[in-house]
Amino acid sequence: MYEDLADFSLKYLRDKGAKYAEVRLEESSSNDFVLKNGNLEVASFSEITGLGIRFTVNDTLGFLNINLLEKEKIKTIIEKAIRVTKNSSKIGEKTKFSEEKAYTAKYAIKRKLNENPDDKLKKIFEIDKIIKNVDNRFISVDDTLTKKYYINSDGSKIISEIPRTTLFYFLTLLHGKKSIQRHFMHGSTAGYECFKDWNIHEALAKEVKALTDNLKNGITIKPGTMDLITAPEVTGIAVHESCGHPLEADRILGREGAQAGESFVKRDMVGEKIGSESVNIYDDPTMEGSYGYYLYDDEGVKARKKYLQKKGIITEFLQNRQTAFEFNLKSNGSARASAFDREPLIRMSNTLVEPGNFSETEIFEDVKKGLYLKSFMEWNIDDKRWQQKYVGSEAYLIENGKITKPVIAPVLEITTPALWSSVDALSKKMEYFAGPCGKGEPLQSMPVYMGGPHMRLRGVYIR
Amino acid sequence: MxxxxxxxxxxxxxxxxxxxxxxxxxxxxxxxxxxxxxxxxxxxxxxxxxxxxxxxxxxxxxxxxxxxxxxxxxxxxxxxxxxxxxxxxxxxxxxxxxxxxxxxxxxxxxxxxxxxxxxxxxEIDYVQKGINIALKNAEKTNGxxxxxxxxxxxxxxxxxxxxxxxxxxxFSIRSFNKDGSGHSNTCSRMLNQLEIEKSSEESSRIAKLSISPKEGESGKYDIVFGRMPTIVFANQIAESCSPFSVEAGISFLTDKIGKKVTSIDFIDDGTKENGYNSTPTDDEGVPTQRTSLIKDGILKTYLHNSSTAKKYKTQSTGNAGLVEPHASNLIIEKGKCSEVNDLIKEVKNGLYVTNVWYTRYQNYLTGDFSTIPRDGCFVIKNGELKNSVKNIRISDNMLNIMNNIIAISRDKKQLKSWEAHDPGFVPEILVKNVNVSKAKI
Structure with missing residues (x-):
């Protein structure tokens, strides 16, 4: 690591007149493997170290990133960045940060299993064997270790070490002229030991069986209003897209309006009801092993669990230090950057629907005719997070409380309040799903968990 | 170095x-x-x-x-x-x-x-210029x-x-005026060809025109797509022209070589003057070229590097990336060329969609997808723009969209976007009979 360069950068910025400054030194190393139809297309390893630096001069925000690890180069870019930022202050937003406690902390998640590439590949080829009869397939596996040294002018010094491992697969099954596709991603804050936790062999075998059944025997559903049960995967994407994103305070204040968009939620909507009494939603980065795990955010603020909705009422927005100042609050530790070359933005971590008191049997038994949406393929939502679409991958008809027939690509297209107001029962068991969340320009892809229990929605339109 | x-x-x-x-x-x-x-x-x-x-x-x-x-x-x-x-x-x-x-x-x-x-x-002067131009028609700008x-x-x-x-x-600018919004992008290698003024004017004009949108209705429409959605569609087509996509089962152009897939010409050109991705050589040293991927509506070739070209018994198209072929500058040409207002005049019952986002597939192989119109989206009745609409979704099939292009505008503009990483020189396009869906509640 190059801590001396980070320390030097912070001091140099202050000497040059920065009122506030923070430096993130990141050293990231990764291995990637891509298999296509059983053939190892490419393998790669990557090691990159760089500095991401944020500061204010004349109350205007500047950011720079550099991977040339030489003092003279760093001095040059800092001086230039200060010049550009001062020049922009004539039309610059007055940037103020909430006052936060300064922390000195060190934390690390240690990989229990970090094998050589040969052993990693053996594991990946074993997985490929399970799906060798699938018509088209590709698998991509990535493991990354990020060491971070964060300091700011308030006196924080936070050292962290976080490994993440992901496995993504894409399957295409053919039957005559028909086809069905499915992609899915596993992800954990861990080393290759997480392969065991993911139970991939069994899960993949089940997945292929279900897709085959759907492809060969699936029926199309007669459009109409009916009850819907979403499995945790679908609960997860819905909570992420229509509850997490609209409660990001930077969207609400319009800072991300150009690309990621704004929000139907306005700044005075804390306390407003947008879901049913059954709905409690939280975001918690402190869950060990979770894909969205961290203990301190990229502004040095201590992470904590925060409730976004309680009993369907908005309770809290996701905040960073800038937005917290605007709302006259403290940050709730939601600022993250995808790498040293990106500015921290407000991001979800692990956004989840809290479980309820129903068993899964109880959730189903009360549905006379409805749909069970177990997994999804196509989805999207507008940039204010008002109306969304989820199309089933694995889905079934429910008749008299029982799953009867597979259904091909049923569509739920619904507004956010209608979706969350329709929820009347939640099961006890939680499940978590990893995914990359995109935001910002330049784009930043951030690891998150989405999830929750089975959810029952009454009287929604399905086609 | x-x-x-x-x-x-x-x-x-x-x-x-x-x-x-x-x-x-x-x-x-x-x-x-x-x-x-x-x-x-x-x-x-x-x-x-x-x-x-x-x-x-x-x-x-x-x-x-x-x-x-x-x-x-x-x-x-x-x-x-x-x-x-x-x-x-x-x-x-x-x-x-x-x-x-x-x-x-x-x-x-x-x-x-x-x-x-x-x-x-x-740089600040250019940003300020863009904001000031947009503020003539808009209340707020982001970009x-x-x-x-x-x-x-x-x-x-x-x-x-x-x-x-x-x-x-x-340069990317999204303008807002009350509940209306418009978005326009420009990219260039040369300063004097970066169209900041035009983009700022366009984004704010759309924002002003789209104030007070009504709820849109589901159904079949003839749609004039602006350049922002067109570059998204061009990127989708280019992705499907990658041999990796074809072999992985994620190309809707699988098994379509030699077949008619549209009415337009679709070109990849790494040699285009001022092209954002133009370069004399691809990533393995092969000189870049202008390649007709689709000529007279017929799919002629996929994008190739030397390795994939040998497998497919053809020549490299000069599109090598370090690992797999990728597009350079995408160009849509031919078709029945008109001014954009002439495209609108041809539509009896349709929409003018100026931007889309969140394009996702149910099935990449068949091309079943949806995408969401955002910013100004206008009803066209008997060749005239009427009110703006909101809360609708294009839920269709990419091959249908390609097959149903019936006219393109004469003027092309270079742009890329958040959803379209590969830049291109694209016109506005008129597509008939596009399926539009919306949430019932």
Whole structure:
């Protein structure tokens, strides 16, 4: 690591007149493997170290990133960045940060299993064997270790070490002229030991069986209003897209309006009801092993669990230090950057629907005719997070409380309040799903968990 | 840069690598983000890296070398090469790999790829100009101005040695007026061809026109797509032209070579003057070219590097990336050309969609997808623009969209976007009979 360069950068910025400054030194190393139809297309390893630096001069925000690890180069870019930022202050937003406690902390998640590439590949080829009869397939596996040294002018010094491992697969099954596709991603804050936790062999075998059944025997559903049960995967994407994103305070204040968009939620909507009494939603980065795990955010603020909705009422927005100042609050530790070359933005971590008191049997038994949406393929939502679409991958008809027939690509297209107001029962068991969340320009892809229990929605339109 | 690249190449060959590509890039950039009419971030970057691709016994490794200690460059490279060779020994051969191109090649100069003026511009002036123009019609603007200056070097084990230099400019502005909004992008290699004024005017004009949108209705519509959605569709088509996509089952153009898929010409052109992705050479040293991917509506070829071209018994199209082929500049041409207002005049019952986002597929192989109109979206009745609408979704099939293009506008504009990484020169297009859905509650 190059801590001396980070320390030097912070001091140099202050000497040059920065009122506030923070430096993130990141050293990231990764291995990637891509298999296509059983053939190892490419393998790669990557090691990159760089500095991401944020500061204010004349109350205007500047950011720079550099991977040339030489003092003279760093001095040059800092001086230039200060010049550009001062020049922009004539039309610059007055940037103020909430006052936060300064922390000195060190934390690390240690990989229990970090094998050589040969052993990693053996594991990946074993997985490929399970799906060798699938018509088209590709698998991509990535493991990354990020060491971070964060300091700011308030006196924080936070050292962290976080490994993440992901496995993504894409399957295409053919039957005559028909086809069905499915992609899915596993992800954990861990080393290759997480392969065991993911139970991939069994899960993949089940997945292929279900897709085959759907492809060969699936029926199309007669459009109409009916009850819907979403499995945790679908609960997860819905909570992420229509509850997490609209409660990001930077969207609400319009800072991300150009690309990621704004929000139907306005700044005075804390306390407003947008879901049913059954709905409690939280975001918690402190869950060990979770894909969205961290203990301190990229502004040095201590992470904590925060409730976004309680009993369907908005309770809290996701905040960073800038937005917290605007709302006259403290940050709730939601600022993250995808790498040293990106500015921290407000991001979800692990956004989840809290479980309820129903068993899964109880959730189903009360549905006379409805749909069970177990997994999804196509989805999207507008940039204010008002109306969304989820199309089933694995889905079934429910008749008299029982799953009867597979259904091909049923569509739920619904507004956010209608979706969350329709929820009347939640099961006890939680499940978590990893995914990359995109935001910002330049784009930043951030690891998150989405999830929750089975959810029952009454009287929604399905086609 | 040259010293590091040459020593890397030499050491990799010495340790037994067969094919080697080194792509070194030094870049300096500025990105200014603005929101609510104010600059909210002044970003600067200074980056240097060497992309490394090599094969040994058909085992492929892609990696990167970072010079972390310039005083000990050779020692670092030797350690890096030893580790890389050891890493590659664990791999399995890629049975589809057929080698990289053999040089030497003759490269032609492409006009307007580097503009010295870009080095010394005051970025804030350009941002302020864009905001001020937009504020004539809008209340609020958000967006980004990016500039990048790159110096590069491509070296391969097969007699390629080419220095590269380029400037890159990108401006994106989204304007808001009450509940209306509009978005317009521009990108260029040359300062005098970056259309900040036009984009700012366009985004704010759409914002003003789209105030008080009504709820849209589901149904079948003839749709005039603006350039922002058209570049998204062009990117989807280009993705489907990648052999990787075809073999992985994620191309709706699988088994369509030689078949009629649309009425337009679709071109990839790495030699286009001022093209954002124009470059004399692809990533293995093959001179770039203008390739008709679709000619007179018939799919002629996929995008190829030397390795995929051999597998498909064809020629490289000069689209090599370090790992797989990728597009350069996408161009839509031909069809029945008109002014955009003439396209609108042809529509009896339709929509004018100026932007889309969140394009996702239910099935990439069949092309079943949906995407969401955002910003100004207008009803067209009997050839005239009426009110704006909101809360609708295009839920259709990409092959249907391609097949149903019935006219394109005469003027093309260069742009890229958040959803369209590959830049292109695209017109507005008129597509008949597009399915539109909406949430019932």
């Amino acid at each position: 040259r010293e590091a690249a040459e020593y890397l190449l030499k050491e990799l060959k010495k340790k037994g690598a067969d094919d080697v590509i080194i792509r070194a890039v030094k870049s300096e950039g500025v990105n200014i983000k603005f929101a609510n009419n104010k600059v909210v971030k002044n970003g600067l970057e200074m980056m240097y890296g060497l992309g490394v691709f090599f094969t040994k016994d058909k085992k492929i490794l892609a990696t990167n070398f970072q010079d972390k200690d310039p005083k000990n460059l050779k020692k670092q490279i030797e350690l890096f090469v030893n580790y890389s060779i050891k890493f590659s020994s664990f791999l399995q051969a890629n049975k589809d790999y057929n080698g990289i191109a053999n040089g030497k090649f003759k490269y032609f100069d492409i006009k307007d790829l580097y503009d010295k003026k870009v080095e010394s511009i005051d 980004i101005f990016e500039k990048n200056i790159e110096n590069g070097l491509l070296l391969t084990s097969n007699n390629v040695d080419k220095e590269l230099k380029g400037t890159y400019l990108y």
